[in-house]
Amino acid sequence: MRPLDPDDPRSVETAGRAYRVLARIGSGGMGVVYLGRSAGGRAVAIKMVHPEFAADPEFRDRFAREAGLARTVGGGFTAAVIDADPEAEIPWLVTEYLPSVSVRDAVHSSGPLAADAVWDLAAGIAEALVSIHGEGVVHRDLNPANVLLTADGPRVIDFGIARAIEASSVSRPGARAGAAGFMSPEQAAGDAVGTAGDVFSFGSTLVFAATGREPFGEGPWHVRMRRVQSEAPDLDGVEGDLRALIESCMERDPERRPTAAELAERLTGRAGASAEGAGAAGEGGMASLPPAVTAEIARRRTAAENPPVPRPRLEPPAPLAPLPSSPQPWPAGPGRYAPHSTMDPAQARRPRTPLIAAAAFVALLITIGIPGGLWFTVRDTGGGVEAAPSAGPTPTASAAPASPSPTGIRGELTFTIEGSGRVSSLTYMFNGKTTKLTKVRLPWEKTLQIPSWPPRIPWKLSYTCPPGGSSDSVAVDGNVIIRGQGSSGTNMRSEGVL
Template identity: 55%
Template sequence: MEPLRPEDPRVLGAYRMIGRLGAGGMGRVYLARSGGGRTVAVKVVRADLAEDGEFRRRFRHEVAVARAVSGPYTAPLVDADTEGPLPWLATTYVLGPSLEDVVDQHGPLPETSVWALAGGLAEALRGIHGAGLVHRDLKPSNILLTADGPRVIDFGIARAIDGERLTSTGIVVGSPGFMSPEQAMGKVVGPEGDVFSLGVVLAFSACGLMPFGVGAAASQLYQVVHEQPDLSGVPEALRALVAACLIKDPARRPTPGQIADGVARLGFSVVPGAWLPTQVTSTIAQHAARILDLDTPAEGSAPVPTAGPSYTPTQFVAPSGGLAGAESAGGTPSRRRFLTVAATVGSVGLVGGGAAYALIPDGRRTPKPGPTGSGSPTPRRTQWPGGVAPAMWAYTDGDPKNSLVAVSGSTVILPQVPPVGLAVGTGRRTWSGSGTFGWPTGLIPMLVTARAFVALDQKSHVTQVDPATGRPTWQWPKPSNLAGIATFIAADDKAVYVFGSGSPTTDGPDPGPGKRRTVLLSIDIGAKRERWRVPLDGKKPVTVSLGTLSGGHLVYTDDATNTLSVRDTADGRLAWSAAIEEGATLPTVDNGTVFASGWHVVAYALATGKKKWSALSHTSDGTFSAPRVRDGVLYVSDGRAVHALDASDGRQIWSRNIDGGTNGTDLVVTDTGVYVTSDDQTNGVYALDRRTGKVVWNFRTSQISTTEGLWELADGGRCIVACIAGHVFGLPGI
């Protein structure tokens, strides 16, 4: 919400304005409150529209009709002034975030929540259409979420601003990605158009993607009119409903009443306080508290600017989306098909909107009855019997020789050959590197971080890859004075850092075999050019080098020389280096301190290289994993246990032995948990309470029949991603 500006009204009718909520084609929307404390959303008509007599007539009629709309899933009209200098209307302010904000910040909704959403929105449309209105702009930003169900807003005004007389005002009725084909072609739009928009909304809610793509408005409208929707990311059980809503022929779409009744027969409904994941319910409560705490400004005063809602990306730990290999619905669906599916599936006895799903060997999901009113689809600690956690999703078609996994953006990357991208929320394969560009047949260097995905093609050209699509976005051809690139060190959205062999200077010729130097290069992503090149001491080839970027510093270790080095990213100048022990891992930088591990865990001042402390000593259990720091606590594992140290002085806070030992791979540390893999493949993954080290759950799977490979982990934001021998699992956070 934005503060009021000098030109904004302060009082309209019985309502005093508090702040700006937004703007649309009709005008501006304000948060307001009555003298009795009622909070409303006031929509004020634009001055140019207010002067149009035809608009006034339409607006007056639509307001009168909108007063008749009632129902649990709409925000009712409570007041209006159609005759004043600035016409306005007031609706009940819904104390909840929009569906758009929730999906953007928390990811797609779990399947059970989408079913409940479908039923609630269908009921809302049934009420709106029953009053003789057509919404014409149903989209996620016009759907607000509350603990007791969704609320549809902004109905009853679209028709008032439609019409040939107003086409010159620049008003666009509807949103391109959510328009029905008939609306996109300028034809008469009836209730069937809202059903089409409902289908798009449900697809977006279920997988976070638009079924007709994104891009320019003209492109989206063409797709809506001429192309079939991409529903590959929509869970299979929901696909028939969504496809039926998106039929091109309006007459063949189901009615809101048929949808609502079909969902009810499935046993899904909005259970107050329990139809959404607990993370979203918490966000709703915070949003409501923030609005209710706002003070109504005194007359003549301006309100204090208020920060907008603050969300934290979280993990949905209930199944939310299809598994890899799920195919989109074939052919043209029919209204009868959805109704038949609803009647048939309804016989499985799902109740109260609470349904659990289990993974079965063929990769499909089978619904199991859940307890009535069981509530949130997000499992809590008490819902893990025996401390065993279920997987949210599984992908089993990876290369059995690969256990490496990383996450970039919202995509899980399997750096096999060719690489594969999976949707982090569902495990669905979104792309494969085969056919994308020339991936070599052997192992090649790849580097995947939260901000970058780079690889080498067959000609050793450095290639940046879009993690969402697997397609290259730019290439830097290897210059002739470099014999080759040995390995990536680090990368962000500005530059890539690599080790190579060749001329010690950017402009010098290749000195030839036996005379080449090991060099460190920085490649500018935006300019697609080499920024700088520095030769390294000695001719010893680089074997393993791992680095990180922090505050204008490149920090890396080199196993070939057993050194920890810190360089200036602007010119490659060496700030300092320190001898380290064999087996050094990826260093970590936090609060001006560099942490490195090997046979010990050591802390250095980033600015000077001065050793601050050394802690823990290796045993026969092996060296330590790469350090991870969170809120002033450092976490490492050895071959036996996980250790938590005070990052300021190395003092041990807790230590936890792991059954079967740990395999030494990197930990994943989140706000609440520490995740570690077992050296015993059958023991899988352990989740520990970050504060105490107590084991919260253990994940095991019978799908792993090989003893080859080690478990590897990555932080997926919405889940913890675990991989072994080509099997990938999305695991719940704690």
């Protein structure tokens, strides 16, 4: 959690219901997540979509339908959807705020979960899927990043919204939202996805929680997508009843997988406290979470009660008045002007304070630059200081930055192009820097670190498909946000803002 940036919203409202925006929680493929508070003081998570999705009417329509369905989902193992406004300039969704750590982050920081914690996790996710599927919703993006570990047990988030991303024209035809290594074979192939697809992803998520590995290995998204469709998952290190459970969930034929209700019944009595219901605050909870994860959950609860102060908007310095092109004569006395008067010897020996002060002033101009493009240099004209335009380039202001520049990395952006042969010319832009490549051999992949600042980072990828065609994707932290394919000679282009 970090302070709000100057351009972040301070509130959202609809139909008389208002929510204050207090801090930034994070960002992902769909948008930015903020900590907020309702008028009654309830802590909430406010999810605002990226502007490129907001500009797409098809996305808005799907977002409205999916958000409406999601609000009907209850149960103790989901994050309740409280409110939404698909018609806002930037559509948003409000859910209950859960001080938590995702399964992905917990495993990355502390290693695989203990066996009893995995059973608790399985029971909680199964109960969540019963609630989700019971309202006619298919999650479509169940993976370790969308399962949160809380003090009261696991919670499944972001159910159904992936379908709105798939429907968006921003994603291009054939795009499939979801994490490549956790999709079902039918979703990876672009076929219809039902509740059985979520069950397959449930099994994949348990593999990751128990082993610390993705079930279809590492590598570019297209490699993992191919493995999902054609290879068996890697279950090394998973034994006994847990292995049997996962194998049944990851059957290639959707008809052979158990339903969420069958899973919940099968898990009754196998899990620990969370299986008895995480809905009651202070009751239940997951067994044997790593101490570091438990401490982080507590820290985030405290942080939500005392959110960081927003960063102030720092305005650029006001333009400075230009110096005269030649020195002005000194007045000879009150009410008189003597353009050619001379100094007496005593005056000539006085310290040249005005000259020194003026020189220091112009030196400052050299350091900070002048809005409007002029860069001033100093030259001595014998009787004063003259400021003249330089032939050199315009430097950027360095006296005071226009906005704070915190360090840190908030994720990774990966461009991938799959195919054979060579792309004659390829251009990608990230955070204001454009790179052009020629004769690029496929497959090609480029991963870039997403800095914590600035808050909005534009990106773009463009190229022409080689003979035989190609496919491409853009992913954030391994989660594909845009995917497309084209035939020979097709001009491919995608862009967005993180």
